[in-house]
Amino acid sequence: MNEPLVRFDNVRFSYGPDRPVLADCTFCLEPGRRLALLGGDGSGKTTILHLVVGLLRPSGGRIEILGKPRSHEADFHEVRRRIGLVFQDSDDQLFCPTVAEDVAFGPLNLGKPRPQVRQIVAQTLDSLGLGGYEHRVTYRLSGGEKRLVALATVLAMQPDVLLLDEPTSGLDEQAVERLAQVLAGLPQAMIVVSHQRQFWERVTEEAICLREGRIESKRLSGESDARPHLPPGEG
Ligand SMILES: Nc1ncnc2c1ncn2[C@@H]1O[C@H](COP(=O)(O)OP(=O)(O)O)[C@@H](O)[C@H]1O
Ligand SMILES: [Mg+2]
16 A cells, blocks of 8 residues: 555634644655654644544534545544554553553453463564563553553554553553563554654654644755654664
């Protein structure tokens, strides 16, 4: 598939009658690409991610996801299966009593058999350094641990695209380091919202910036359209 995974054309959005959050927002995420989405507080970064998965609907413009225009609720069922959003607030993502139940929820919902789901849960937790967390009580975890479990619930769905909304907030240095390593090693295309420059420079290869409801592009490594892939560990 060579169409963009996510494509916004002149998208407009406002929450109320005041100034729109997105005035004329145009960008795309190509297959295999990793984009950092930057912008000041309240500039509309979270709003963009929520528009991608259909939690919000634009008031104008066009949104194409996975090669198809999407506007109605039914259009977004496939989108939510194939595009995983890690919410800015982990409490919006986690709702089961234990870690294993939260991580198993998505795959079970997709109809995968229990033995396979157990394996997915164990592998996903291991990959995030959360081996042995299966029976931990979710609401008693630290902020950083919750954030990694939230990422685990999304990775367990084996999505084609990851949307990460400030994934390092609440993480200590060691956890940020582990997360950067994990993300750099994943095959998925992604959009990463982050204020932590060291983190997004390491995990993504191109940055776009949201300002006054519009996207301004900038490249991480200057020169051409060649768009080099940074190897994991660079940056
Ligand atoms: N549910 C909502 N109702 C009204 N205004 C909102 C709502 N959610 C966000 N906003 C406002 O929309 C703007 C963009 O919010 P958001 O997308 O969360 O920004 P960012 O993620 O870049 O910090 C902010 O001014 C915010 O206060
Ligand atoms: Mg936000």
